[in-house]
Amino acid sequence: MKKFLSSVLVAILLMVSLVTGVSFGSPAQGSADYIEGQLVVSLEEPFMDSSQSVDDILMEADSLTESGFTIADSLFGQDAGSFSVQSLDSDVRATAIEKMGLVYLVEYSVEDYKSIDSAKISLEKTLDNLGFNVRYVTENRKMYALETATVQDVSPQDIHNNQRWHYEMIKVPQAWEITTGSSSVRIGVLDTGIDSNHPSLKNLVNTSLGSSFVGGTTSDGNGHGTHVAGTIASYGSVSGVMQNATLIPIKVLNDSGSGSLYGVQQGIVYAANIRADVINMSLGGGGYDQGMDEAIQTAVGLGTIVVAAAGNDGLPKISYPAAYSSSIAVGSVTSSRTRSSFSNYGPGLDVMAPGSSIYSTYKNGQYTTLSGTSMSTPHVTGVLGLMRSVNPNLSPAAAGDILRNTAQPAGSSDQYGHGIVDAHAAVLAAGSGDDTQAPSAPDNLISTDITDTSVSLTWSASTGNAGITAYEVYNGSSLAATVTTTSATVTDLTANTTYTFTVRAIDAAGNQSAASNAVTVTTDSGSSQPSPTxxxxxxxxxxxxxxxxxxxxxxxxxxxxxxxxxxxxxxxxxxxxxx
The missing domain is CATH 2.10.10.20 (Carbohydrate-binding module superfamily 5/12)
Structure with missing residues (x-):
């Protein structure tokens, strides 16, 4: 099985060890952020009136060879003897090809072309002359990450105590009163592999379902994937957000923490094919890539929820793949509920979770503490796993809405997205109303601005077991507005008329609070005459x-x-x- 990933680097959004610190490596100034001599191409699937497959035509095309190009791998190829072919279910393969096209990894000699742009142009022209409609030709991008972490031998009680703050912050113990997870929930961990012999993981890891796209087995010689997996689900000396699940090691990063965008695409499609409930991607690399975007859309369209780390640059820009609209982007907070200094933020950030100084499992049966959005992301993946445990039919779109709507307020949306994930509220909402306790009534309702046709109102936030998802503003007994913030402006009113307003809160389980205090106001007269002197x-x-x-x-x-x-x-x- 051919693999062309050894020189390809995708940055794991790894970890600032609070024990020794981390240094991040980066390409030397002026060096390329892509693999020289490799291109990724997507073709529209043509109508074939012969027994020859597209793979056969490409492999036998003299014009490709004469132009210096070799088909190195086929994402959806059918020739297992030539390619690292995946055995996909027919419906998955059809859906993926419809969304992504026929995707190939192409190699060429850098000595034949002065630049990658000239190679792209030549490849596209050659394929066009062969009668194919080229969807895109792009470089196989790379990034670098270098992390240093000290592995600690810590007693079980120390580890458990040090996990307490982050699980209590996101209300995992309360969620466990509803469910601790289920072995029927499959979590695809796209990472450096998992230590399947770890005493806190071995009963949860299914290596038979796993796969490696960087060669070798799914074992973890790096430690990053094992740390991530232990936060999602583990037992014994430590506990994951889930205490029961099926963890599937999908190795897309080698033991140095390196991989390619093409390899990650393979892993995403593979996870969707084995019907993973959730994919965790504590990794990143490059900018926008059409193929990666389409791979994630394909997985989500097939019912798999995709979660990714926002990035560790401390910049107001979410990293890819978290930045793709079909992904759930996760940032990091500290034990004081403030954004971790390394955590990226800005538009597209969905929720936050603990990511600073996180205890979890590590390679070779050990445990350690690491920091990063790599560590916050599996908290959210675990919560989504709990949600799928109580509602196996929960769609990715509904799951994302619940996460965002039930999140705990933390600060501005720019810095914190919708807030810190609330496991208890999310599981309650996913379970369709197991909670019947109404939230507290809003209070301190006041009017802040009155015109002849509108009234602006503000009030204090409500609280509830399942998280507040909306506020309903009433004019007398009539619903006047529904909002998600603690302010509203009621419009289309009549001048010089008296109105009485109240507000009720709605929680994630659909429970409605009692009414707030009432505010009675009279709209302005609407006269254009100036006020008396x-x-x-x-x-x-x-x-x-x-x-x-x-x-x-x-x-x-x-x-x-x-x-x-x-x-x-x-x-x-x-x-x-x-x-």
Missing amino acids: THWDPGMSYKIGDEVTYGGATYQCLQEHISMAGWEPLNVPALWLEK
Whole structure:
């Protein structure tokens, strides 16, 4: 089985060890971020009126050979003697090809082409001349990561105590009162493999279902994949978020933590084919890649939930593959519920989970503490596994909505996405209403702005077992608005009319709270006539057209404002015009 991954590097979003620290390696300045001599190409599946397959045509095409190109591997090929072919179920293969096209790894001699761009152009032209519709030709990208971690021999009780803060933060113990997981839930761990003989993992790891796309077995000589797996599900000296699951080692990174985007695509399609409930990708590399995007879309379309690490650069930009719209992007928080300094943030961030100083299983039957979004991501994967345990038919879209809607508020959406994951609330919501306890009623409802046609309201947040997903604003007994924040503006009102508003909270299980305190307001008259002339005073609210007297003169307001000492009409001509 051919493998062309040994020189390809995809960055594991690995870990800042709080014991010794981590140094991250990067390519030398000016070096390429792709594998020289390799391209990935996708072709539209043609209508074939002969017994020859596309693979056969490409392998036998003299024009490809004459142009210096060799078909090195086929993602969906049927010739197991030539390619690292996967035996895919017919429905999975058809779905994947429809979404991704026919994907090939192509090799060429760098001595034949001055640049990768010239190689791309030549390959596309050659394939076009062969009658194929080329969807894309791209480089096989690479990135580097170098981590150093100290393996600690810690007593079981120490390890368990050190896990306590992050599981309590995301309310795992409460979720365990509902479910601790199920062996029927399959978790695909796309990583460096898993130590299947680890005393806290061996009863959960299914190596028969596993596969390696970097050569060799699915064993873990790095430790990263084993650490990730132990956070998802483990037992004994440590505990994962799940205490029962089927962990499937899908090795897409070698023992140095290296792999390729092409290899990760293979792993994603493989995981979808074996009906993995959730894929965990604590890895990253390169920018946007159409093939990777389509692989994730294919898996999600087949019912597999995809979770990925947001990145460890501390930048306001989510890394790929977490940045793909079909992935659930996970950032990291510390034990004080603040964003870890290394955690990426910004648009596209879904939820946060503990990722600083995380105890878990490690290679060779050991345990250690590591940090990174690589460590926060498996917390969320484990929660999703618990959700699938109580609701095996939960769709990826519904699962993502529940995670986001039940997350615990933590700060701005830019820094924290929808908040810190709440395992208990998410499992309750996934279980379709096992919780019947209503959330607390909103309080401190006040009006903040009134016009002739609208009223703006704010209130204090409610709390509840299952997490608050919405607030309903009522005008008397009529529903006037539904919002997800603690403020709302009710519009289309009638001028000079009195209204009474209340607010009720809705939790993830569908329970409705009692009504908040009532607020009665009267809309403005809507008259365009200015207010009667009054004496100017500080601390008053003035709107355009208001007239005041000051120092024996009359002034007209030019800009809406609240007056302050020192802003007398005579002193602030930008606000007042003397008549």
